[in-house]
Amino acid sequence: MEQVAERGLTTAEVEKRTALGQVNEVGRRSSRSLSAIVRANVLTLFNAVIAALWVVIMIFGQWQDGLFGLVIVANSAIGIIQELRAKRTLDRLAVVNEAPVRVRRDGEEAEIPPRKVVLGDLVLLCPGDRLLVDGEVMESGGLEIDESLLTGEADPVHKAPGDRVLSGSFVVAGTGSYVATEVGDNAYAARLAKEASAFGLAHSELRAGVTKFIKYITWLVVPIGLLLIWSQLNKAEDFSQAVTGAVAGIVTMIPEGLVLMTSIAFAVGVVRLGRRRCLVQELPAIEILARVDVLCLDKTGTLTAGGMNLAEVRPLGDDPLTTEALAALANLEKTPNPTVQAIKVANPAPSGWTVTATVPFSSARKWSGADFGEKGAWILGAADVLLTPATPEYGQAADLAATGLRVLALGRVETLNESLGTVEPRALVVLEQRIRPEAAETLRYFAKQNVAIKIISGDNPESVSAIATSLGVPGGQNAVDARTLPEDDPDKLAEILDTTTVFGRVTPHQKRLFVSALQSRGHTVAMTGDGVNDVLALKDADLGVAMGSGSGATRAVAQIVLMDDDFTSLPSVVGEGRRVLANIERVSSLFLTKTFYAIVLSLLAGVIGIAFPFTPRHSTLVNALTIGIPAFFLALAPSNERAKPGFVPRVLRLAIPWGVVCALAVHLTYRLAEARSATPEECRTAAVITLFLVTWWVLVLIARPYLLWRVALVAAMAVLFALSLAVPFTREFFALTLGDPTDDLVAVGISAVAALALTIVFRVVRRVDKSQVQDRPTDTLEV
CATH class of the missing domain: 1.20.1110.10 (Calcium-transporting ATPase, transmembrane domain)
Incomplete structure (x- = not known):
């Protein structure tokens, strides 16, 4: 097993197992035989x-x-x-839609189609990856797996070496690897699908x-x-x-x-939709959006393009390690999200920064961190989460966010753990978001069709409000901080959702509550998204629409996938x-x-x-x-x-x-x-x-x-x-x-x-x- 963890399977072992039929071949959900x-x-x-x-x-x-x-x-x-x-259209697009699987073979990383995974392959994991086969964890760097689609348990599960992981779950935080122990029809999700208990049409x-x-x-x-x-x-x-x-x-x-x-x-x-690069994974789904009267849009990846640009880094104080700490945190991620990627591009990895412990980023926490030994423990995350409202730094961050910029805070902590303690602010990291040029026209189309728009984001409410207002969304200037919502009162929550358009600091759990609350009012709800934090809401919505460049888990549960990330395709649907x-x-x-x-x-x-x-x-x-x-x-x-x-x-x-x-x-x-x-x-x-x-x-x-x-x-x-x-x-x-x-x-x-x-x-x-x-x-x- 140690050899497998180090080099993965050899080419000869892969060919032998392929010949024996120990391959991840399963029927596609997109079409009948x-x-x-x-x-x-x-x-x-x-x-x-x-x-x-x-x-x-x-x-x-x-x-x-x-x-x-x-x-x-x-x-x-x-x-x-x-x-x-x-x-033919569905199968052709389904092949394109398949998120490649990263494996280690002959000591090197490679990307292969899901159906090419064989028994014993070492599969590499990062946030947003969907587990396609069952296996045993070999390496874990703060690996957290969401198994809610299989077990109904909403909280992510920490996975350590030796733990079992199941197909149908997905990675929400951390990195790691696991050895495939069940593939194809023997995998857990495939067995559930056969029993018609995993995914409903x-x-x-x-x-x-x-x-x-x-x-x-x-x-x-x-x-x-x-x-x-x-x-x-x-x-x-x-x-x-x-x-x-x-x-x-x-x-x-x-x-x-x-x-x-x-x-x-x-x-x-x-x-027709296939010609417009829209993959309809369930045939009746083309009917549902015609009935939709509420469309929930995730801001990032839907209204804004996936990438970001680092605008500036504003130091808070005179700590000489600030710049190097930011670079060290950004370069820890092997597969960074767009936010971290923008910082990483502008800040090469510094020398002499050795990691002793990490807390990976998750949508629920809104921050990530690492302990660099004698250089201290540093965290990077949402400014309004890490900073105290009464401080001037919080006010600076709020003013920047109100202009539509995305603002992160870099800080030091005494001890690194998941329960956030006192944060000493060291810098504000300001990023520019790229608004999709077609977004405004598409939103106007839905307004004419009497489809209510709900912009739901994990970002700062002021930042989301600024973008919504720039796109001409009615009520976009009145953003609500989701942390203040009455989650224990479904009727009150549904009332607020009916009268409000823009929501910030929404957790993945709240996105599910939003969908449920709107449905309780008789609405037919569509949800768009591209990130791993959108998966559960997409699954619960009447219609899930995923972006083609989104995470594999997101594309797997959606009924419709916009292969070219073209938001203007929605009116065609x-x-x-x-x-x-x-x-x-x-x-x-x-x-x-x-x-x-x-x-x-x-x-x-x-x-x-x-x-x-x-x-x-x-x-x-x-x-x-x-x-x-x-x-x-x-x-x-x-x-x-x-x-x-x-x-x-x-x-x-x-x-x-x-x-x-x-x-x-x-x-x-x-x-x-x-x-x-x-x-x-x-x-x-x-x-x-x-x-x-x-x-x-x-x-x-x-x-x-x-x-x-x-x-x-x-x-x-x-x-x-x-x-x-x-x-x-x-x-x-x-x-x-x-x-x-x-x-x-x-x-x-x-x-x-x-x-x-x-x-x-x-x-x-x-x-x-x-x-x-x-x-x-x-x-x-x-x-």
């Missing part, structure tokens, strides 16, 4: 039902009536192709709503389908005609394209989410209107004992022109409509009355034609004309707002139906028989009246929806 994608798109309940009905038609009916069977091929092929495109109200639709419709299809089959067998003199009528009703009841359109919308969203929600709600109304008019027609046919008014080929024609083709384009169209809760009831409020109106119009047309002694073929043709016109009018209402391409799409569907009636080949193929013009005119007249009824329903439901939104509490809508 090819076999899983094929199974999910082919082996569905609706495909099974449609396939069974197609077989029945092939046996007892005509092949033209089996065209609906192509839906299985189309749905499966399109779904598989789109998800494979998304999978982002909740999707959209997907849950579609699942509800399917469940309700399945309950209805079985009994109504049996009633329809019984009535058609009793009514029709010809058995094949009875089977054809029953199949037409059952097939029309099934919203077979709804699940497909939902999957396509998600997959296309993933591909919002846009994709809104596109998905608005468009799927739009096409859901189309599909479910079809389902409900089929249910009503089936009930009428079953109870009254009449023939079903159209055949499967008629259903295929009308559904293709009023639902299938338009839905494909509408589901992928741009949209900026604000997401609203209540997806399921809102869609049903439209689809049910629309379905009833359409069904009554078709039924009335069929019965009037039948009363005029028209042939069964002429009756069905009149019914099909009415069915097309009323469902086409549903499309007209759904297609709003009327952009040029939408008008062209709707008009093209009408032209195609007219051609189907006019061209002899298509008229014969779809069994359309134009008889007495009176029947067709009656069909058009009934359709016009039904269209008026559909429009009235649309306006009434929209007015009800708008009033319900206005009646919601203001604090959940506007800021």
Whole structure:
């Protein structure tokens, strides 16, 4: 073990263990396997039902009536192709997103992909690193591990040589190394993931709503389908005609394209965001930001760029060791954070400074320190933490911070330990932060969208306030020091969070409390961050957004990773989410209107004992022109409509009355034609004309707002139906028989009246929806 700690594995040992399969190969969370994608798109309940009905038609009916069977091929092929495109995008970005692992091999440090770690590798650790495999600690320099994602214990755990460490935890302070004892599927986090107890998928109200639709419709299809089959067998003199009528009703009841359109919308969203270098690690996550009404931003790394510049060092007194002490502390860190890196660049390591003890930096402490023996114990940290408020040095630091600068204090202590004693101030270290040029524009976008911004930082409140004010954040001048917040009173904390925008000196524990308090007020909360101190809050938020240059632990728990650290990508994520929600709600109304008019027609046919008014080929024609083709384009169209809760009831409020109106119009047309002694073929043709016109009018209402391409799409569907009636080949193929013009005119007249009824329903439901939104509490809508 001593040899391993000194040199790590040799190249020969690595090759041998790789050959034995002792490698950290685990499935990525970002996408499903090819076999899983094929199974999910082919082996569905609706495909099974449609396939069974197609077989029945092939046996007892005509092949033209089996065209609906192509839906299985189309749905499966399109779904598989789109998800494979998304999978390629996700996997490609996931590889880029993988934080490299630092190991020691053949006595030298190297960075390797996580999947190349082998059993027995010596893995090196520094703050922000995520542990990808289990192991035993070999070296510890104040190493502190946060295991809260695994155990729920919030306090970091000190690790000494010989202690066990688990994958899924991350380093919050100190440095060290450990030997990998479990890799791949044998690692602790991998086993937890298999048991579905480590990480939960982002909740999707959209997907849950579609699942509800399917469940309700399945309950209805079985009994109504049996009633329809019984009535058609009793009514029709010809058995094949009875089977054809029953199949037409059952097939029309099934919203077979709804699940497909939902999957396509998600997959296309993933591909589009992938082109903008946004890694969506959980597919439903593109929907959530569209619902977000509170966005919590970590200042460092989000509003400001990662790097800093050392502006000046202001000595406090005449201690000759001050400059060398600052340099010695800065050069202790092998992997310094941006703050220490800025100091290190300007201050080379001095000679003669030997370390006897260290306390590593942590977000909870806000300082780090080292004991240099006879040269004394020195600490470096936040000025308002190390300095006493009554002193002039504290006032100087506060004045500097108020201008947006970051101010640290360098001081001496008698004894170095984690409980901070009396600090003798020796210098103020002033650093300039680099504000991201795109930050102001992005914040203005969210303000226009009524998304409340909460700037949460571990920095001095005055410094955070100055940056927020420079970016034009409303309320940015009124910063709150998180150390004064009532953590033991959740209601009071939630009230303060609702009315305040900027918070400084926030600890990692408080960030979690902030997320929880905001969620308790009914808010949907998104959290951005890049540091190890953001991990727990990102995990608890409804949506975690990490920066690509952030720590491995942060990127691992976030649902979305901005690979290029481009804050301006967030509006794109919002846009994709809104596109998905608005468009799927739009096409859901189309599909479910079809389902409900089929249910009503089936009930009428079953109870009254009449023939079903159209055949499967008629259903295929009308559904293709009023639902299938338009839905494909509408589901992928741009949209900026604000997401609203209540997806399921809102869609049903439209689809049910629309379905009833359409069904009554078709039924009335069929019965009037039948009363005029028209042939069964002429009756069905009149019914099909009415069915097309009323469902086409549903499309007209759904297609709003009327952009040029939408008008062209709707008009093209009408032209195609007219051609189907006019061209002899298509008229014969779809069994359309134009008889007495009176029947067709009656069909058009009934359709016009039904269209008026559909429009009235649309306006009434929209007015009800708008009033319900206005009646919601203001604090959940506007800021």
